[in-house]
Amino acid sequence: xxxxxxxxxxxxxxxxxxxxxxxxxxxxxxxxxxxxxxxxxxxxxxxxxxxxxxxxxxxxxxxxxxxxxxxxxxxxxxxxxxxxxxxxxxxxxxxxxxxxxxxxxxxxxxxxxxxxxxxxxxxxxxxxxxxxxxxxxxxxxxxxxxxxxxxxxxxxxxxxxxxxxxxxxxxxxxxxxxxxxxxxxxxxxxxxxxxxxxxxxxxxxxxxxxxxxxxxxxxxxxxxxxxxxxxxxxxxxxxxxxxxxxxxxxxxxxxxxxxxxxxxxxxxxxxxxxxxxxxxxxxxxxxxxxxxxxxxxxxxxxxxxxxxxxxxxxxxxxxxxxxxxxxxxxxxxxxxxxxxxxxxxxxxxxxxxxxxx
Ligand code: SF4
Ligand code: SF4
Numbered sequence: 001x002x003x004x005x006x007x008x009x010x011x012x013x014x015x016x017x018x019x020x021x022x023x024x025x026x027x028x029x030x031x032x033x034x035x036x037x038x039x040x041x042x043x044x045x046x047x048x049x050x051x052x053x054x055x056x057x058x059x060x061x062x063x064x065x066x067x068x069x070x071x072x073x074x075x076x077x078x079x080x081x082x083x084x085x086x087x088x089x090x091x092x093x094x095x096x097x098x099x100x101x102x103x104x105x106x107x108x109x110x111x112x113x114x115x116x117x118x119x120x121x122x123x124x125x126x127x128x129x130x131x132x133x134x135x136x137x138x139x140x141x142x143x144x145x146x147x148x149x150x151x152x153x154x155x156x157x158x159x160x161x162x163x164x165x166x167x168x169x170x171x172x173x174x175x176x177x178x179x180x181x182x183x184x185x186x187x188x189x190x191x192x193x194x195x196x197x198x199x200x201x202x203x204x205x206x207x208x209x210x211x212x213x214x215x216x217x218x219x220x221x222x223x224x225x226x227x228x229x230x231x232x233x234x235x236x237x238x239x240x241x242x243x244x245x246x247x248x249x250x251x252x253x254x255x256x257x258x259x260x261x262x263x264x265x266x267x268x269x270x271x272x273x274x275x276x277x278x279x280x281x282x283x284x285x286x287x288x289x290x291x292x293x294x295x296x297x298x299x300x301x302x303x304x305x306x307x308x309x310x311x312x313x314x315x316x317x318x319x320x321x322x323x324x325x326x327x328x329x330x331x332x333x334x335x336x337x338x339x340x341x342x343x344x345x346x347x348x349x350x351x352x353x354x355x356x357x
Contacts (some may be wrong), residue, residue, distance in 0.1 A: 004031035013051035069156030109140035116184030118300035127238035224290035265305035283309030
């Protein structure tokens with residue numbers, strides 16, 4: 001059923017969506033013609049969920065685009081950089097870049113930490129430091145280095161997504177894990193919605209409960225906190241991140257559009273591949289919604305997008321576990337080759353990891 005007739009054209013959904021601004025001046029008109037809209041419109045939706053959250057009539061334009069992408073995927077995806085996405089996904093699920101590990105046969109807790117692709121590509125050292133810390137505060141936790149397959153799902157290639165996701169399910173079964181602790185917000189939402197047989201906990205909630213390394217940023221210049229859009233409705237997670245920042249004594253400012261009203265960083269929905277110009281505009285737009293020069297987030301893609309948008313994007317995990325970034329409030333930016341090498345190094349590190357208590 002199309003809800004176009006319920007839309008009052010208040011344009012609330014447009015205010016946080018550059019994509020709608022680019023393609024229409026009336027959401028009602030867009031809804032009326034959405035089934036016949038050009039493929040470029042649907043593949044420019046970042047799947048951020050902002051439109052559904054702010055709509056007074058509970059209309060989710062995002063859902064229409066999800067359907068549209070799925071219908072168009074077989075014939076149109078190749079026009080939107082999909083070859084590169086598929087190459088990325090095939091490598092992401094390949095043996096050299098995936099692994100599972102239990103560190104102790106005797107006290108395995110049936111919990112596993114899942115760092116996710118973005119963090120593994122960014123810094124094997126950071127992932128290693130997190131694992132060391134987790135072994136101290138929650139001994140017996142294993143590691144699951146695997147992709148959640150979101151790129152194929154968000155672009156509407158459901159048959160391929162299902163094949164990829166089944167590899168993640170197989171690894172969870174091989175590990176015998178009943179709880180997965182995720183560092184990435186995409187992994188968190190994928191597991192929470194698609195694998196209800198396991199308990200999914202965000203690393204940030206876990207660290208807030210179990211403890212963080214001693215640190216103080218009392219004298220640092222205030223930063224802005226960006227909430228990633230996949231977890232816009234996860235209120236406890238929002239609270240945990242704010243609690244962590246308070247424990248770190250890091251003064252932070254909220255974005256006007258924060259928590260469940262947060263806006264996309266520009267990387268959602270594989271926008272960087274399907275419509276790079278719009279992705280870049282969204283990165284710049286979001287990064288400049290705050291006066292702060294440093295923007296802290298709890299998603300590596302968001303942190304990177306804020307740097308690409310002209311500010312200094314930093315991951316909260318960097319501030320806890322990467323001394324160089326904690327001193328400079330600047331992440332190193334890597335090219336594609338380094339990112340793939342880092343993922344391989346992360347896998348090797350996990351395989352060779354020795355627990356030091
Ligand atoms: S999900 Fe986000 S990008 Fe897509 S239409 Fe809604 S607000 Fe725009
Ligand atoms: S917020 Fe809802 S009612 Fe308002 S224009 Fe958008 S879809 Fe229509």
